Amino acid sequence: GENVEQHPSTLSVQEGDSAVIKCTYSDSASNYFPWYKQELGKGPQLIIDIRSNVGEKKDQRIAVTLNKTAKHFSLHITETQPEDSAVYFCAGYNQGGKLIFGQGTELSVKP
Amino acid sequence: GAGVSQSPSNKVTEKGKDVELRCDPISGHTALYWYRQSLGQGLEFLIYFQGNSAPDKSGLPSDRFSAERTGGSVSTLTIQRTQQEDSAVYLCASSSQGVGELFFGEGSRLTVL
Numbered sequence: 001g002e003n004v005e006q007h008p009s010t011l012s013v014q015e016g017d018s019a020v021i022k023c024t025y026s027d028s029a030s031n032y033f034p035w036y037k038q039e040l041g042k043g044p045q046l047i048i049d050i051r052s053n054v055g056e057k058k059d060q061r062i063a064v065t066l067n068k069t070a071k072h073f074s075l076h077i078t079e080t081q082p083e084d085s086a087v088y089f090c091a092g093y094n095q096g097g098k099l100i101f102g103q104g105t106e107l108s109v110k111p
Numbered sequence: 112g113a114g115v116s117q118s119p120s121n122k123v124t125e126k127g128k129d130v131e132l133r134c135d136p137i138s139g140h141t142a143l144y145w146y147r148q149s150l151g152q153g154l155e156f157l158i159y160f161q162g163n164s165a166p167d168k169s170g171l172p173s174d175r176f177s178a179e180r181t182g183g184s185v186s187t188l189t190i191q192r193t194q195q196e197d198s199a200v201y202l203c204a205s206s207s208q209g210v211g212e213l214f215f216g217e218g219s220r221l222t223v224l
Contacts, residue, residue, distance in 0.1 A: 032210045043215030098167050101154040
């Protein structure tokens with residue numbers, strides 16, 4: 001079945017710096033890779049996703065890159081701001097159609 | 112329209128009691144997921160419903176856990192004979208398509224004393 005590994009588990013950056021979170025997956029049939037942000041006391045919310053027919057996707061300060069050969073994908077946040085502080089989850093679908101999440105990365109942006 | 116609604120938002124129960132957690136998905140969404148999130152931990156898959164297909168129950172941790180989805184809409188997660196290790200936030204999510212964005216509720220926080 002699908003296994004999604006995420007690292008680092010915690011990440012602390014200074015405001016204005018960049019943050020990178022990486023994930024690897026095991027199911028070669030996976031073709032959709034979302035990233036979710038979870039703020040304290042709330043459910044996760046989709047922030048960006050990528051499908052396997054592209055290698056990179058950007059949305060303002062957020063970008064995701066995908067390397068299907070190596071089975072890994074990464075989230076890049078540039079010019080980080082204190083409101084970016086949250087827990088971030090990557091995810092991948094297995095062949096059965098269920099979404100499996102990585103272990104999460106707690107990002108702290110220090111002003 | 113309304114998002115995914117979960118109830119209760121908080122539940123405190125005694126060890127050995129049964130609990131029911133409810134999820135109202137977004138209207139028209141065919142896919143519904145339950146996840147469990149222990150304190151400071153990731154999202155553990157529990158069960159997945161897609162349309163009229165048989166649910167994927169492969170994530171349920173024991174036979175004390177069960178879930179149903181009535182009429183393709185509301186879902187109930189039932190935990191029988193609760194144990195302290197069942198304490199967690201139970202998150203429900205729905206989606207309009209097989210592969211795409213999941214919309215999460217705010218979760219039901221369960222505390223087993």
